[in-house]
Amino acid sequence: MSEENPAEGDHRRASIVTALREGVRRVDDLARACGVSTMTIRRDLRVLEQRNEIRRVRGGAVPVDAWTFGHRRGRSTAAKDVIAAKLRPLLPERGGVGFDGSTTVHSLARLLKERPANDLTAVTTGFETFHELSGTPGCRAYATGGTADLHTGSLVGPLAEVTLQQFALHTCFLSATCLDDSIGSTEFTADEAAVKRALTAVSRRTVLAVDSSKLGRSAVAKCLSLDEIDILVTDLDPLDERLDPYRGLVDLL
CATH class of the missing domain: 3.40.50.1360 (Rossmann fold)
Structure with a gap:
């Protein structure tokens, strides 16, 4: 498996946060929207949760309300x-x-x-x-x-x-x-x-x-x-x- 360009991962995770704030919640839907596997989405959600940008819920995630300058x-x-x-x-x-x-x-x-x-x-x-x-x-x-x-x-x-x-x-x-x-x-x-x-x-x-x-x-x-x-x-x-x-x-x- 080839190593992912860091910028590509950044772009995808930014797209995930935007999609969550637009109402997309489920892992399957996020995977289709981003054109990647559900495994990749789950890894991205773990990263985003560590940054306190999203909160994991059953089957997907929701955005964190306090989207501070530091997070962005x-x-x-x-x-x-x-x-x-x-x-x-x-x-x-x-x-x-x-x-x-x-x-x-x-x-x-x-x-x-x-x-x-x-x-x-x-x-x-x-x-x-x-x-x-x-x-x-x-x-x-x-x-x-x-x-x-x-x-x-x-x-x-x-x-x-x-x-x-x-x-x-x-x-x-x-x-x-x-x-x-x-x-x-x-x-x-x-x-x-x-x-x-x-x-x-x-x-x-x-x-x-x-x-x-x-x-x-x-x-x-x-x-x-x-x-x-x-x-x-x-x-x-x-x-x-x-x-x-x-x-x-x-x-x-």
Whole structure:
């Protein structure tokens, strides 16, 4: 048996968690959805339970309600590193940028600390991302304020949206819970979707960064249509056939 690529396992386990949060519960159904054996699913569920991302139940599993930033940061790490490296050249050396509170975009903030810009102003809806950016040379960081979304930890609500209206940004960097070629990007909560739309509204360019496990899926709250996204960045090669549904609709990186 050939050894599995760690990124493939990360992607599959991320897909499992997403499927659980969408209502798929049984091991057999998860195996069919992921195209792997039930034995592989059971191994993945043991890993996810150790990370406290899911709870095993008879015949399957359910998602853990408290999906903390730390838990999410530990998922699909290889894919996030690939995406962050692709995102770094899209950052201007000076001017204003927006960062959402996702762990994917947080990976870009960490990379920026290693390779600083010259005179960058960054506003973010993520407390952890603000903390990362505030210690970065050549970067002036602002946090929006607002209420922490219980599902994501992002700062949301009227205060966050009003704060964003005070900025005129060059580029905003967002992630998404899911991305579907007909629906666009979606989120687990309407508040999270609203604050990301507010970031887009004050930015000249919108970059959406998602790992490939999120493609072809949808969550409950609509966020951005594909025509509102300028560049789609994934961990895949831009020529990968899994990106065919988005080809010609957005720039792929």
